[in-house]
Amino acid sequence: MSNKNEDVARKRTYTLRARARRREEVHRRITEATVHLHGTVGPARTTVSEIAQRAGVRRATVYNHFPTDLELIDACSSHWFAQSPPPDPTPWAQIPDPVRRTEIAFTAMYEYYDRGRKMLEKVLRDATLVPALDEILQRKWSPMLEGIVGILAVGWNYSDVELRATLRVALDFFTWQALATSGLTNDKAAELVTTWIAAGRE
Numbered sequence: 001m002s003n004k005n006e007d008v009a010r011k012r013t014y015t016l017r018a019r020a021r022r023r024e025e026v027h028r029r030i031t032e033a034t035v036h037l038h039g040t041v042g043p044a045r046t047t048v049s050e051i052a053q054r055a056g057v058r059r060a061t062v063y064n065h066f067p068t069d070l071e072l073i074d075a076c077s078s079h080w081f082a083q084s085p086p087p088d089p090t091p092w093a094q095i096p097d098p099v100r101r102t103e104i105a106f107t108a109m110y111e112y113y114d115r116g117r118k119m120l121e122k123v124l125r126d127a128t129l130v131p132a133l134d135e136i137l138q139r140k141w142s143p144m145l146e147g148i149v150g151i152l153a154v155g156w157n158y159s160d161v162e163l164r165a166t167l168r169v170a171l172d173f174f175t176w177q178a179l180a181t182s183g184l185t186n187d188k189a190a191e192l193v194t195t196w197i198a199a200g201r202e
Contacts, residue, residue, distance in 0.1 A: 031076060033054035043126045043130045102198075176189060
């Protein structure tokens with residue numbers, strides 16, 4: 001290849017890389033703008049115009065990067081979860097005593113809800129109003145909670161149906177919110193719900 005052709009190839013490579021970097025930067029700005037709006041006004045009240053304005057792009061650019069609501073909300077949720085990961089439930093499965101396991105798990109989950117309450121409250125509140133959001137929650141949030149229920153349900157000596165129903169209610173974000181607004185600390189709230197669950201086997 002001649003020097004001229006090599007120069008052309010290098011310039012083309014540089015141009016393509018620069019375009020890719022610019023596209024990634026715009027993609028990130030749109031995603032972060034969406035995360036901010038979802039955490040402040042909520043997904044149901046977030047408009048593409050507001051996202052574009054906050055990201056410093058045109059509405060058409062938002063659609064160019066995210067043609068569907070599902071793609072936009074998926075990117076938004078992935079970004080937020082990467083910054084605010086939920087507790088890893090794996091170590092809980094190694095705790096043989098179901099009472100201790102449950103209290104430790106609920107303390108960790110309630111502390112997580114506390115840290116992420118501004119976003120979680122609005123997202124979970126708006127799920128029934130935004131079909132794409134509901135789908136993403138069914139893909140990501142619900143399986144996580146069901147996995148925790150499965151870990152916590154081991155070792156109790158009473159009806160699996162009743163136990164799992166109680167665990168699901170206790171794991172609900174709005175259950176934590178009701179306990180927190182009643183004046184309970186996360187530790188005390190976790191202790192209380194553990195006594196509810198333990199009472200079922202007596």
